[in-house]
Amino acid sequence: MRVCLAIALALVCAAPVPALGQGRKKMAATPPLTVTRLPNGLTVVTVRTPTPGVVAYYTLMRVGSRNEVEPGHTGFAHFFEHVMFYGTPTWPRAKWEDAVKSRGLESNAFTSSDMTVFHLSGTAAALPFIIESEADRFQHLTYSEAAFQTEARTILGEYHKSISNPLLKMFEAFADKAFTAHTYKHTTLGFLADIQAMPGYYQYSREFFQRYYRPDNATIFIVGDFEPKVVGALVKQHYGRWTGKSFQPRIPVEPPQTAERTGHVAWPTPTLPRLLVGYHTPAASPKTKDAAIQQVLGPLLFGPQSPLYRDLVLGRQLCLDLDDTYDDLRDPGVFGYLATLKSAKDLPEVQRTIDAAIDELRAGQLDAKRLADVQSHRRYRVLMALETPDQIARALAAAAAPTGDPRTLEQRLDQIAKLTVKDLLAFAKQHLGKENRTVVTLAAGVPAKGGAQ
Ligand SMILES: [Zn+2]
Numbered sequence: 001m002r003v004c005l006a007i008a009l010a011l012v013c014a015a016p017v018p019a020l021g022q023g024r025k026k027m028a029a030t031p032p033l034t035v036t037r038l039p040n041g042l043t044v045v046t047v048r049t050p051t052p053g054v055v056a057y058y059t060l061m062r063v064g065s066r067n068e069v070e071p072g073h074t075g076f077a078h079f080f081e082h083v084m085f086y087g088t089p090t091w092p093r094a095k096w097e098d099a100v101k102s103r104g105l106e107s108n109a110f111t112s113s114d115m116t117v118f119h120l121s122g123t124a125a126a127l128p129f130i131i132e133s134e135a136d137r138f139q140h141l142t143y144s145e146a147a148f149q150t151e152a153r154t155i156l157g158e159y160h161k162s163i164s165n166p167l168l169k170m171f172e173a174f175a176d177k178a179f180t181a182h183t184y185k186h187t188t189l190g191f192l193a194d195i196q197a198m199p200g201y202y203q204y205s206r207e208f209f210q211r212y213y214r215p216d217n218a219t220i221f222i223v224g225d226f227e228p229k230v231v232g233a234l235v236k237q238h239y240g241r242w243t244g245k246s247f248q249p250r251i252p253v254e255p256p257q258t259a260e261r262t263g264h265v266a267w268p269t270p271t272l273p274r275l276l277v278g279y280h281t282p283a284a285s286p287k288t289k290d291a292a293i294q295q296v297l298g299p300l301l302f303g304p305q306s307p308l309y310r311d312l313v314l315g316r317q318l319c320l321d322l323d324d325t326y327d328d329l330r331d332p333g334v335f336g337y338l339a340t341l342k343s344a345k346d347l348p349e350v351q352r353t354i355d356a357a358i359d360e361l362r363a364g365q366l367d368a369k370r371l372a373d374v375q376s377h378r379r380y381r382v383l384m385a386l387e388t389p390d391q392i393a394r395a396l397a398a399a400a401a402p403t404g405d406p407r408t409l410e411q412r413l414d415q416i417a418k419l420t421v422k423d424l425l426a427f428a429k430q431h432l433g434k435e436n437r438t439v440v441t442l443a444a445g446v447p448a449k450g451g452a453q
Helices: 076-083 093-102 124-140 145-163 166-178 192-200 202-212 228-239 290-302 307-315 344-362 368-384 389-403 408-418 421-431
Strands: 034-037 043-048 054-061 106-111 116-123 218-224 261-267 274-281 319-324 333-341 437-444
Touching: 043 228, 043 389, 054 124, 054 389, 076 106, 076 116, 076 145, 076 202, 093 124, 116 124, 116 389, 124 218, 124 228, 145 166, 145 192, 145 202, 166 261, 166 274, 166 437, 218 228, 218 389, 274 344, 274 421, 290 307, 290 319, 290 333, 290 344, 290 368, 290 408, 290 421, 307 319, 307 344, 333 344, 344 421, 344 437, 368 408, 368 421, 389 408
Parallel strands: 043 218, 261 437
Antiparallel strands: 034 043, 054 116, 054 218, 106 116, 274 333, 274 437, 319 333
């Protein structure tokens, strides 16, 4: 049974990692990759790694909840994450699942705001099967209206399960408050009313698939132990007849925010209080340093080595955890933090303390040595997590999703290395003003009159 890993929102909290030993002079590097493009627009990225007998195969479709522009039709990108496992006439679901199992392959998929990613990993001997069957399902996916309706109900169940988690409910409330026009207003799961109405939209689902599951919207990452010539020929043979051009949706531009927005989620049962704050910030464009700045600013302000973390989590112990919530996005998104507190009475003090640290940064106070440490740590952290073909393929696909460029991971690490104190200060001054932010709190209690949020 496949386990759905839909990410409820683009805001993914990075888990803290231990500090790396000092004195390592030589920085590891991202593995060299080869990028080719088929005449139909399909991008194929191959990376050979010294991992005998092991491969990972990732298909990045640049479609996520961001693409859901039509009112009443949110949730369809995530829906296709599920439906892509329904199979084709050549590879019906049960036959395909048996074939995957008998070869000992791991297979799954995930969806976020900007991407839907399908992946398999395991023995290199299975690569011809993977290429053939993956090419087949992206071109010949078949599902009946009855199957569609069954899956829509499964997704409704997934929504109810997710939303019983206070954190997911909080992210949903935050997105709805922070965005007024852009499709980042809804989470990857979609609005509840739309999911409830989904069983009636079989025809629309087919249109959605035709719009976005096109070769020019896809990038395949093949990482591990393989013979490039053999793999290249197989990819050409099986994907060469995939046709069509992807639809370019008109996604509303989020207007500038001019005043702070606030919200509160009153949770009906006992839970830890939380504070979620996000500032509107620029997209992860390959043309700017903005994504690199935000990837460094997060750990700099809120990471385990930061003064704020040492004060609020380790020192005064008002918080159980503090972390940044930044994730690279294709369009302007949010940069911010999530604090998990022990007691709701400390919410004002925690926010006041964090505000003071941000104000200091905006006033021009940043230690160059500390910035250099965070830059180095951030790069090591990414590179040290590139051990297996699966980890490499996943990191390459996730980095490429917002930009469309398979080399984004390497470029981003280079950008991080070159950031200066001036870059960080200018960014903080421009974007971390109170008028540009949304503050959502969550605590156990009774919803206020007129709604909880
Ligand atoms: Zn799901």
